[in-house]
Amino acid sequence: MRNKISVIYGPVRSRRLGYSLGIDIIPLKTCSFDCIFCELVRKTDLLTLKREPHIPKDIVLSEIKRVLDNMSTSLDSITFSGSGEPTLNSELEEIIKGIKTISSIPITVFTNSSLLFQPEVRRALSYADRVKFTLSALTPELFYRINRPVNGLTLEMVLSGINDFCNEYKGELWMEIMIIEEINNSLTEMSKIKKFIEKFPIAQIHLNRPVRASTEPGLKIINEDELRDLAEVFHPFKVSIV
Numbered sequence: 001m002r003n004k005i006s007v008i009y010g011p012v013r014s015r016r017l018g019y020s021l022g023i024d025i026i027p028l029k030t031c032s033f034d035c036i037f038c039e040l041v042r043k044t045d046l047l048t049l050k051r052e053p054h055i056p057k058d059i060v061l062s063e064i065k066r067v068l069d070n071m072s073t074s075l076d077s078i079t080f081s082g083s084g085e086p087t088l089n090s091e092l093e094e095i096i097k098g099i100k101t102i103s104s105i106p107i108t109v110f111t112n113s114s115l116l117f118q119p120e121v122r123r124a125l126s127y128a129d130r131v132k133f134t135l136s137a138l139t140p141e142l143f144y145r146i147n148r149p150v151n152g153l154t155l156e157m158v159l160s161g162i163n164d165f166c167n168e169y170k171g172e173l174w175m176e177i178m179i180i181e182e183i184n185n186s187l188t189e190m191s192k193i194k195k196f197i198e199k200f201p202i203a204q205i206h207l208n209r210p211v212r213a214s215t216e217p218g219l220k221i222i223n224e225d226e227l228r229d230l231a232e233v234f235h236p237f238k239v240s241i242v
């Protein structure tokens with residue numbers, strides 16, 4: 001449910017986050033990726049790595065304050081997600097810090113990991129209580145096929161950013177892997193990902209699959225039994241199927 005003000009939606013009940021208020025600080029389909037599984041359905045409008053204020057911090061913070069002041073139920077998370085990649089907002093750090101001055105509700109950020117190679121992005125995220133990053137392929141061909149990144153963004157840059165971030169971050173680290181039938185649903189690909197992440201302090205791994213309409217029509221949906229088999233690869237991490 002969208003709130004009256006478009007930067008805020010919900011709150012929604014989430015199995016993992018509890019009662020979560022969504023914050024959307026990016027215009028619709030502004031992203032560094034154009035994923036084949038994107039549930040925003042249409043192709044990315046602005047495919048970019050350039051960070052900009054997009055929705056300025058003063059507007060975001062005053063809307064959050066207004067909503068929190070009028071909310072009678074207690075929230076479990078203020079969650080940055082929504083229309084595109086939240087780290088593309090260059091004022092993310094100030095927004096997170098600003099929320100901390102008006103609320104003690106834990107802050108969660110979902111990121112596609114593409115900008116983690118930038119120190120200022122890692123620093124902005126360091127103020128969040130929880131970050132869920134996504135990585136769905138370790139093989140370059142699969143990465144380009146699934147995520148269709150902006151020109152100039154390579155898998156090496158993404159992996160280097162994830163590596164630095166996971167080694168520096170002090171909050172709660174979650175990870176998501178989007179698994180698509182006949183594309184990255186192999187034990188080999190999952191084993192490569194496991195090998196890459198095995199030293200990182202990841203509290204939860206979520207295996208997801210594109211069950212809704214997406215940018216690329218006709219994607220095949222992996223069945224739950226197969227997902228459960230792939231989940232075994234990630235032992236002893238805590239893995240759940242979304």
Ligand code: SF4
Nearest residue numbers: 031033034035038112
């Ligand atoms: S990273 Fe998220 S918003 Fe961006 S294209 Fe992929 S699924 Fe869509």
